Amino acid sequence: MRLNLVRMEHARTHSKTNVLTLEACATRAGFALGCAYSSSDEYEADVIRSRRAAGAYGVSYQAEFAMAAAAIAACLVLYLAH
Numbered sequence: 001m002r003l004n005l006v007r008m009e010h011a012r013t014h015s016k017t018n019v020l021t022l023e024a025c026a027t028r029a030g031f032a033l034g035c036a037y038s039s040s041d042e043y044e045a046d047v048i049r050s051r052r053a054a055g056a057y058g059v060s061y062q063a064e065f066a067m068a069a070a071a072i073a074a075c076l077v078l079y080l081a082h
Contacts, residue, residue: 037043051057 037046
């Protein structure tokens with residue numbers, strides 16, 4: 001009889017521990033479902049920004065074009081100054 005009581009107490013304690021663990025996991029899962037973005041536009045902008053940083057959309061030629069235009073303008077100024 002005493003052994004049965006010990007087993008029952010162990011099972012009850014173990015069950016309570018499992019319930020507490022399950023509640024903690026559910027709470028963490030609820031936090032994980034929370035979104036860091038306030039709108040879908042903010043999320044999409046961040047996705048595009050990170051893809052650009054990774055080079056997914058190719059190289060931006062705007063900066064290269066500006067440098068070439070500046071070099072041509074400088075050459076033209078030097079040519080006309082002589």
